[in-house]
Amino acid sequence: MAPSPRPGKSRWRAFGQLGPWLLLVAGLLLVRFSKGAGFADAYALITRPFWPGPAQREWIVSAQTVEDRSRLQLLEQDNLRLRDLLELQRNGSRQDDVGAPVISRSPRGWWQQLELGKGGLQGFQAGDAVLGPGGLVGRIASVTPATARVRLLTAPGHEIGVWLPRSRSHGLLVGRGSSRLTLQFIDKDPNVSPGDLVTTSPASTLLPPNVVVGVIQSLNEQAVPAPTAIIQLIASPEAIDWVQVRTR
Amino acid sequence: MARLHRQPICVASSLLVPLLVMGSPEWISIDGVGPAWALLWLLPWALTDGPISGAFAGLALGLILDGLSLGGVTQVPALLALGWWWGRLGRRGKQIQRSLNLGLLAWLGSVGLGLSVLLQVLIREGGSLDAFTQSWGWQTLWCQALITGLLAPMLVSLQLLFWRRRVPS
Structure with a gap:
């Protein structure tokens, strides 16, 4: 076979044949170093119609609720058992x-x-x-x-004993006619702050224990003989x- | 002489008062405080039927309303006194029938009723009220007086019209 009269041109032709392969390798390297970004984005774009919709999210939320409820039930049973051991009022059961x-x-x-x-x-x-x-x-x-x-x-003059779980202190909740009630503390330094939850006492015999009542809205530390707080009820009778x- | 208390239908109309108190329609209220329904019934009754009948009606209504509400405070003295006073006003001079007069009488009656309740709360609390209770008391008193005074020209006029037709003096 006779040698090609133009050897440079044949080299370019060989490179042209290799070019696609080189591009493919470059693309693969790009994918590798970009952590597969293009593939992931393309996959997301194509499969978007099949993504889990709100219904599936509701199933998950529902499952979570069931799980929480079961957990609450177990805790309540445990709580009752402990209360029985302590011979406290057998309340807290729904x-x-x-x-x-x-x-x-x-x-x-x-x-x-x-x-x-x-x-x-x-x-x-x-x-x-x-x-x-x-x-x-x-x-x-x-x-x-x-x-x-x-x-x-x-109701004005309605008084109940309450408990502040965070500071572990007692107080007397007094109705004042409006939706905001007054909490009279027994301790001079009750260590409470606005936002603290107010519940019935865990050892209450008149009321069911550990029932949420309200939230502390503001505190008057200058009141005598002990500080007082304004409580916003959580339940709305209206x-x-x-x-x-x-x-x- | 008027004999309103001898007419069963007129006496039976008093049953509307406890029903309205229990129903407490939310749309007839100012800041959640409804009118003094007892006064809106008692005012035309006493003006038409005189002081003794008015006082007796006030006593009866007061006893019923005390039965329907939480204990501790009674409406009987105020309603009895108002029934007597309005009955005397109805027996003296010209007939009271102008809207403004009726509204003013109902407003005064509501203020009197509110003051009697507030006084009882004050006594129950040991002679002093804290700022929150005072604020609640005055707000309730003025709201109730206002809505009662506003409704009186309409409702009391109508009742006066019906009852005076039944028992012309």
């Missing part, structure tokens, strides 16, 4: 809660009360705690066979149509 409709309400005005559509026939008694979404709203003041009257926590009565 089994004693009876739902009742609110048939009349006057959360403002001279008498701050609710009238419930269930009463003595359902086992309600004066003194039973009444809970709404958000926590304690009041206590039953009187019952008839078919109705019960609830004195709201906001908007509650159904309540839970924790019977004893």
